[in-house]
Amino acid sequence: MNSDNTINIIPLSAGAIEAPLISSGALSVIRDMHSRWKKTLVFYSRRWTARAWLCQDCGHYEKCPHCDIAYAYHTSPIKRLVCHQCNHERPFPLECPNCHGHNITGVGIGIEKIHSDLTWLLTGMDILRIDGDSVHRMRDTLADVDSADVVLATSLGSTLVHRDIGAVVFLSFELNLSLPEYDIEEQLYDEILYYKKQHLPIYLQTYTPEHPLLDEILHGNQRSFFDLLKKERKLFAYPPYNQFVTIRVHHDSQQRVQYMMNHLIQKIHLLKWDEVFFAADRDIWERRGGEWSQKILLKWQSLASLVAELEIEVVRNRSVSLEWN
Numbered sequence: 001m002n003s004d005n006t007i008n009i010i011p012l013s014a015g016a017i018e019a020p021l022i023s024s025g026a027l028s029v030i031r032d033m034h035s036r037w038k039k040t041l042v043f044y045s046r047r048w049t050a051r052a053w054l055c056q057d058c059g060h061y062e063k064c065p066h067c068d069i070a071y072a073y074h075t076s077p078i079k080r081l082v083c084h085q086c087n088h089e090r091p092f093p094l095e096c097p098n099c100h101g102h103n104i105t106g107v108g109i110g111i112e113k114i115h116s117d118l119t120w121l122l123t124g125m126d127i128l129r130i131d132g133d134s135v136h137r138m139r140d141t142l143a144d145v146d147s148a149d150v151v152l153a154t155s156l157g158s159t160l161v162h163r164d165i166g167a168v169v170f171l172s173f174e175l176n177l178s179l180p181e182y183d184i185e186e187q188l189y190d191e192i193l194y195y196k197k198q199h200l201p202i203y204l205q206t207y208t209p210e211h212p213l214l215d216e217i218l219h220g221n222q223r224s225f226f227d228l229l230k231k232e233r234k235l236f237a238y239p240p241y242n243q244f245v246t247i248r249v250h251h252d253s254q255q256r257v258q259y260m261m262n263h264l265i266q267k268i269h270l271l272k273w274d275e276v277f278f279a280a281d282r283d284i285w286e287r288r289g290g291e292w293s294q295k296i297l298l299k300w301q302s303l304a305s306l307v308a309e310l311e312i313e314v315v316r317n318r319s320v321s322l323e324w325n
Contacts, residue, residue, distance in 0.1 A: 038166025
């Protein structure tokens with residue numbers, strides 16, 4: 001770990017781990033900042049309960065061959081890997097296909113557990129958590145930042161600016177990348193670049209210091225990074241080469257969500273043509289702000305006419321939202 005550079009690497013596989021995803025190196029950064037009356041912003045972007053499949057020897061994780069996003073690790077009714085975009089499944093592997101090691105597991109503890117462990121390890125420090133369940137009004141949150149020693153945040157804190165923040169720590173480079181979103185590499189790159197432009201020291205905990213994307217970030221090769229993204233987007237038919245629509249159904253009743261999902265799926269099947277990529281959640285559930293949520297995904301060159309037929313469902317029902325990408 002070299003604190004003279006803007007971006008510093010903390011190897012997880014070699015360093016001492018004080019608690020899940022909390023290394024002695026990260027704790028040293030926080031304590032050093034605290035001794036200088038500075039705050040540390042700690043990112044943990046595993047927002048949902050779904051766990052990532054991850055080799056803890058080499059940091060490898062498996063991607064869906066159809067969607068190019070990381071599989072999530074499910075244990076019920078059997079151990080399996082599931083794509084949270086197209087629902088493609090594959091058996092849980094017995095060894096890592098990259099290094100052939102056996103130290104593979106489902107990783108992804110809740111941010112509440114990270115918060116609890118930091119509170120226990122950093123006795124006497126005030127740890128503020130910023131996530132979808134803890135934030136109600138941003139004005140109140142900013143007031144809480146003033147009194148906090150450490151700010152633990154999901155992506156809700158990705159543009160947080162405070163005069164007393166002295167360093168930024170990303171708890172897991174691999175877990176950030178394994179979020180089931182097609183543009184997660186760009187999101188992570190933008191978050192790191194944002195704080196790099198603030199001239200703040202950035203610390204990335206990682207199992208794979210030699211990761212090619214990490215190499216792009218470390219050396220600031222922005223053009224080659226986006227050239228790589230363009231190739232992947234074109235290969236998997238993502239924007240800007242195709243339109244991508246997410247329909248989310250959310251309600252405090254799971255039965256209500258299932259009813260509305262079935263209604264929309266039936267309507268889409270009647271309207272869509274064969275070439276349109278279509279996927280819908282089956283046994284995948286998210287819970288945000290006290291509401292259950294499932295999603296429907298559509299991908300094709302032009303979805304305007306299909307979406308126009310569905311807009312009435314969105315307009316008349318506050319539990320249905322539509323996002324264009």
